[in-house]
Amino acid sequence: MESIGYLGPKGTFTKLAVDSAFNGGEKFSFETIPECIDAVGNGQIDIGVVPLENAIEGTVQLTVDYLVHQVRLPIFAEIVVPIQQHLLVNSEFTGDMDDITEIHSHSHAIAQCHQFIHSFLPDAKLNFTTSTGSAAELVSHGNANMAAIGNKLAAQEYGLQLWKENIHDYPNNHTRFAVIAKDENLVRINHEVDAEKTSMLITLPSDYAGALYQVLAAFAWRKMNLSKIESRPMKTGLGNYFFIVDVNQPYDDVLFTGVKAELEALGCKVQVLGTYPVYEMNL
Numbered sequence: 001m002e003s004i005g006y007l008g009p010k011g012t013f014t015k016l017a018v019d020s021a022f023n024g025g026e027k028f029s030f031e032t033i034p035e036c037i038d039a040v041g042n043g044q045i046d047i048g049v050v051p052l053e054n055a056i057e058g059t060v061q062l063t064v065d066y067l068v069h070q071v072r073l074p075i076f077a078e079i080v081v082p083i084q085q086h087l088l089v090n091s092e093f094t095g096d097m098d099d100i101t102e103i104h105s106h107s108h109a110i111a112q113c114h115q116f117i118h119s120f121l122p123d124a125k126l127n128f129t130t131s132t133g134s135a136a137e138l139v140s141h142g143n144a145n146m147a148a149i150g151n152k153l154a155a156q157e158y159g160l161q162l163w164k165e166n167i168h169d170y171p172n173n174h175t176r177f178a179v180i181a182k183d184e185n186l187v188r189i190n191h192e193v194d195a196e197k198t199s200m201l202i203t204l205p206s207d208y209a210g211a212l213y214q215v216l217a218a219f220a221w222r223k224m225n226l227s228k229i230e231s232r233p234m235k236t237g238l239g240n241y242f243f244i245v246d247v248n249q250p251y252d253d254v255l256f257t258g259v260k261a262e263l264e265a266l267g268c269k270v271q272v273l274g275t276y277p278v279y280e281m282n283l
């Protein structure tokens with residue numbers, strides 16, 4: 001049976017994503033994203049599931065940076081799940097909004113609810129945790145004035161009251177999760193494929209006028225549709241960036257080989273981070 005690691009503890013959105021995508025497998029929780037990626041890298045587990053991007057807050061930079069700079073593992077699937085953030089309080093809490101003095105959650109979850117916090121809990125102290133699940137756990141042992149931001153599973157798992165539902169600031173909230181592994185054959189997801197994607201890492205040769213334009217032209221004239229382009233620091237000095245480009249089609253030996261050759265002729269370094277199916281889950 002394959003082993004599947006995820007950003008835990010129980011009650012995280014990543015666990016929801018894992019449960020929706022994998023029927024079988026032995027599931028292992030990790031406290032941080034790097035620990036989960038390391039465990040796949042060193043063979044402790046077969047598959048890792050880590051958050052990649054949220055519709056409101058954008059890229060989970062820790063995941064991208066760790067996969068690019070520390071442990072390079074291919075992405076073999078993407079799971080997209082709807083995200084609903086709720087305000088969860090201790091079972092003993094009987095007060096009202098003014099009595100909540102601390103909010104605990106993952107930075108991405110807090111960011112998805114900034115407007116709510118600004119309007120209704122402007123004086124609450126914010127505490128960033130490694131996941132929404134660990135925030136819920138903390139609140140379950142804490143005093144009655146603490147609240148966590150997280151999902152319904154966390155409320156159930158830690159015996160918290162679902163005190164205010166759907167506090168995320170924009171309704172169409174989803175998060176993409178990357179499924180990483182060393183062996184593609186172990187990744188068996190029980191769901192129809194909704195799309196196919198290829199993620200590429202492109203490093204420009206040096207800073208010159210029109211460099212990015214030339215890179216994009218290689219995709220444009222081949223009519224290859226991009227769904228994302230993002231720059232991240234190379235961590236080698238100010239102004240040095242690489243680009244992550246998501247192309248809305250699977251890798252093939254004609255178009256992608258052509259793009260790669262054209263970009264390499266311009267002096268770019270081109271690497272494929274993964275070519276994978278996308279599964280959109282309805283929870």
Ligand SMILES: O=C(O)C(=O)C[C@]1(C(=O)O)C=C[C@@H](O)C=C1
Binds near residue numbers: 013014109
């Ligand atoms: O903390 C969790 O529950 C997670 O699974 C992490 C995470 C994230 O990193 O974006 C996942 C989905 C939500 O967007 C909020 C938090």
